[in-house]
Amino acid sequence: MSKSNASQRLPRAKGIDMANLYSPKECARKAKHLILSEVNQRIVKEFIEILGMREEFEQHGVPVPNKIVMYGPPGTGKTLTAFYMAKVLELPLVLVRLDAIIHSHLGETGSNIRKIFDYASAFPCVLFLDEFDAIARTRDNNDEVKEMARAVNTLLQCLDDFGDRSIIMAATNLEKDLDQAIWRRFDTKLIYTVPGQEQRKLYIEILIGELECDPSIFTETCRQLAKCSFADIEQIVLKAKRKAIIERMPLQMKHMMNAIEEYKPIIVAAY
Ligand SMILES: Nc1ncnc2c1ncn2[C@@H]1O[C@H](COP(=O)(O)OP(=O)(O)O)[C@@H](O)[C@H]1O
Ligand SMILES: [Mg+2]
Structure with a gap:
């Protein structure tokens, strides 16, 4: 066994x-x-x-x-x-x-x-x-x-x-x-610390996965989510994906920006 x-x-x-x-x-x-x-x-x-x-x-x-x-x-x-x-x-x-x-x-x-x-x-x-x-x-x-x-x-x-x-x-x-x-x-x-740029980019890529998206979204999301934790990045990217899916559209930066605004991530400055 x-x-x-x-x-x-x-x-x-x-x-x-x-x-x-x-x-x-x-x-x-x-x-x-x-x-x-x-x-x-x-x-x-x-x-x-x-x-x-x-x-x-x-x-x-x-x-x-x-x-x-x-x-x-x-x-x-x-x-x-x-x-x-x-x-x-x-x-x-x-x-x-x-x-x-x-x-x-x-x-x-x-x-x-x-x-x-x-x-x-x-x-x-x-x-x-x-x-x-x-x-x-x-x-x-x-x-x-x-x-x-x-x-x-x-x-x-x-x-x-x-x-x-x-x-x-x-x-x-x-x-x-x-x-x-x-x-x-x-x-x-x-x-542990919040992810640096490379890790953040990798994580965003993993989270977006196979969903069709605007190619500029990786770099721009990575910039917008500086100093956010992995957990916050996950919530935001998933929220943005949901928005794209209900609109039956490829994932775009406007979905991501809306998600960020709604989710209000905690920026970790102290670490
Ligand atoms: N280093 C990481 N790599 C990948 N995903 C992460 C990482 N940190 C957090 N996450 C995501 O955020 C969620 C919560 O993370 P968790 O491990 O519970 O954080 P902590 O215990 O440090 O508060 C995880 O389930 C995962 O989805
Ligand atoms: Mg924990």
């Missing part, structure tokens, strides 16, 4: 309604077009290569990496990278939003963290902790919230005890708020 079939039979996250489980096949569907910066491509490639050489690393007494932290503005591919990693490693993905744990169960944050790690330790997987800063904020900032300080300690302990057969990936928009002790636990760091 293939690994992806096997993952369909994994135990459901009993009593942990904040964890979602995706099979490698579902992950493959979601991670079709991931565009990474050159640096991130190199880091991800090396990470995967090392996991394929476990024995050699054991012989040399060098631990294999298994904890990745990703940070950068929203809509730049952090979640998508987690799906991509699960797809390439043919592992199921356990997705948990840490902010959900805090908001819905304030009295039980620590025990929820433990439950999630216990669940994810029962089988090889990619454990993806999204909105990581919700718990990993510096303890100094949260002195008044003793609960949170305890939760951070629990998280540290769980990270240390996590076996090396599985991968932990954590994503945050606010790396500055992360507790230093937690930061140090991660052997691999990926920094």
Whole structure:
């Protein structure tokens, strides 16, 4: 039986309604077009290569990496990278939003963290902790919230005890708020930014796909959408395509401009 079939039979996250489980096949569907910066491509490639050489690393007494932290503005591919990693490693993905744990169960944050790690330790997987800063904020900032300080300690302990057969990936928009002790636990760091010109052009080409269009649209859209995230570019191009399709016209810059005006993208200047 293939690994992806096997993952369909994994135990459901009993009593942990904040964890979602995706099979490698579902992950493959979601991670079709991931565009990474050159640096991130190199880091991800090396990470995967090392996991394929476990024995050699054991012989040399060098631990294999298994904890990745990703940070950068929203809509730049952090979640998508987690799906991509699960797809390439043919592992199921356990997705948990840490902010959900805090908001819905304030009295039980620590025990929820433990439950999630216990669940994810029962089988090889990619454990993806999204909105990581919700718990990993510096303890100094949260002195008044003793609960949170305890939760951070629990998280540290769980990270240390996590076996090396599985991968932990954590994503945050606010790396500055992360507790230093937690930061140090991660052997691999990926920094995300809004796409540069080349990546933006490539992504626009992928999104426009086969739809008939005015050839000048690629360069002009690329110029108009400078400093937008991948997620915003996706929404705008899809909106413009819809407009062209209902008009039964080739895609033109006027569709794109209307889409931009209606969508009102967030321009990320700080990054
Ligand atoms: N680097 C990227 N390459 C390709 N598509 C992307 C990328 N980043 C974002 N997207 C698109 O935007 C959507 C949301 O991105 P996501 O990975 O959830 O962003 P983040 O987790 O960084 O907030 C994705 O599902 C995808 O359609
Ligand atoms: Mg995300």
